[in-house]
Amino acid sequence: MAATFDLSKFEPVVPVTLTEATVAAGLTQEKLLNFHAFSQWCDTIKDSLSRQHTDSQHPFHEKPYALRTVTVNSVTFFGPVKVGFIKFDAKISNEDNSELPGTTFMRGGSVAVLMILRPTDSIHERFVVMTDQARVPAGSLSFLEIPAGMIDSSTGTFTGTAAKEIQEETGIKILEEELIDMTALALEDSKSSEHLQKAMYPSPGGCDEYIPLMLWEMVMDRISIEDLRNKLSGLRFKGELITLRLSKYEDLWREGARDAKTLAAWALYEGLNRSGRLQEEKDKREKARTQQRAEV
Numbered sequence: 001m002a003a004t005f006d007l008s009k010f011e012p013v014v015p016v017t018l019t020e021a022t023v024a025a026g027l028t029q030e031k032l033l034n035f036h037a038f039s040q041w042c043d044t045i046k047d048s049l050s051r052q053h054t055d056s057q058h059p060f061h062e063k064p065y066a067l068r069t070v071t072v073n074s075v076t077f078f079g080p081v082k083v084g085f086i087k088f089d090a091k092i093s094n095e096d097n098s099e100l101p102g103t104t105f106m107r108g109g110s111v112a113v114l115m116i117l118r119p120t121d122s123i124h125e126r127f128v129v130m131t132d133q134a135r136v137p138a139g140s141l142s143f144l145e146i147p148a149g150m151i152d153s154s155t156g157t158f159t160g161t162a163a164k165e166i167q168e169e170t171g172i173k174i175l176e177e178e179l180i181d182m183t184a185l186a187l188e189d190s191k192s193s194e195h196l197q198k199a200m201y202p203s204p205g206g207c208d209e210y211i212p213l214m215l216w217e218m219v220m221d222r223i224s225i226e227d228l229r230n231k232l233s234g235l236r237f238k239g240e241l242i243t244l245r246l247s248k249y250e251d252l253w254r255e256g257a258r259d260a261k262t263l264a265a266w267a268l269y270e271g272l273n274r275s276g277r278l279q280e281e282k283d284k285r286e287k288a289r290t291q292q293r294a295e296v
Contacts, residue, residue, distance in 0.1 A: 183212050
């Protein structure tokens with residue numbers, strides 16, 4: 001039997017229906033509301049809808065849209081109780097019964113890292129660490145991409161998640177403070193008034209996923225860099241069968257052309273370098289480290 005409850009944070013309240021199939025699979029009101037991606041989406045869409053009324057220049061100001069209903073059609077659990085993915089239909093319409101597309105595959109955020117290694121004997125050379133792994137939704141058993149993983153809200157920060165994913169996928173242990181959030185840097189002067197994540201949205205027409213793109217750039221001896229080539233990694237008990245690849249930075253745009261994360265990270269790295277913003281951030285961090293050492 002299907003189940004229905006109201007989202008009271010909206011005015012008027014929005015009825016949510018859990019279809020019979022999702023209820024049979026174990027989905028409940030409590031589990032859905034505890035699914036961080038869903039609660040985050042509710043806050044974001046509520047804020048975006050409210051801006052129609054407060055901003056006279058908003059394209060929907062004259063005939064604003066409202067969230068009418070949410071129907072959850074399917075659910076995938078990670079383990080016995082943790083919601084991993086859901087698919088739902090959000091009905092958003094205005095007084096003319098004009099509707100906005102609202103079918104959503106919800107999985108929450110991910111984080112990706114552009115790992116650039118420079119050999120100590122030739123620091124102008126740059127190698128990028130890539131992962132080669134199966135991506136069944138793409139029909140691929142050998143998909144080349146930069147290291148990435150789903151955001152776990154328990155880690156607390158994007159950088160914490162990134163550090164964890166790098167270690168799991170590459171075996172390299174890094175410090176959070178060594179990571180630079182390139183999307184946050186690029187969006188510092190964003191003119192958007194909506195409270196979206198400081199991240200790249202690879203497919204906002206059908207999926208909520210957002211991906212902060214991090215940079216980890218280090219000088220390393222050439223032998224250690226070469227040891228990463230074709231290394232097997234990943235958490236085998238989770239089905240992660242990963243082979244590490246090394247790409248020359250100059251070839252990254254070509255070798256990673258199928259992966260949106262790779263192309264977006266490459267574009268941000270290039271843009272932040274050209275603007276001087278990346279060097280400013282590195283200089284600021286180095287100055288802070290120097291001050292800390294002086295105070296010890």
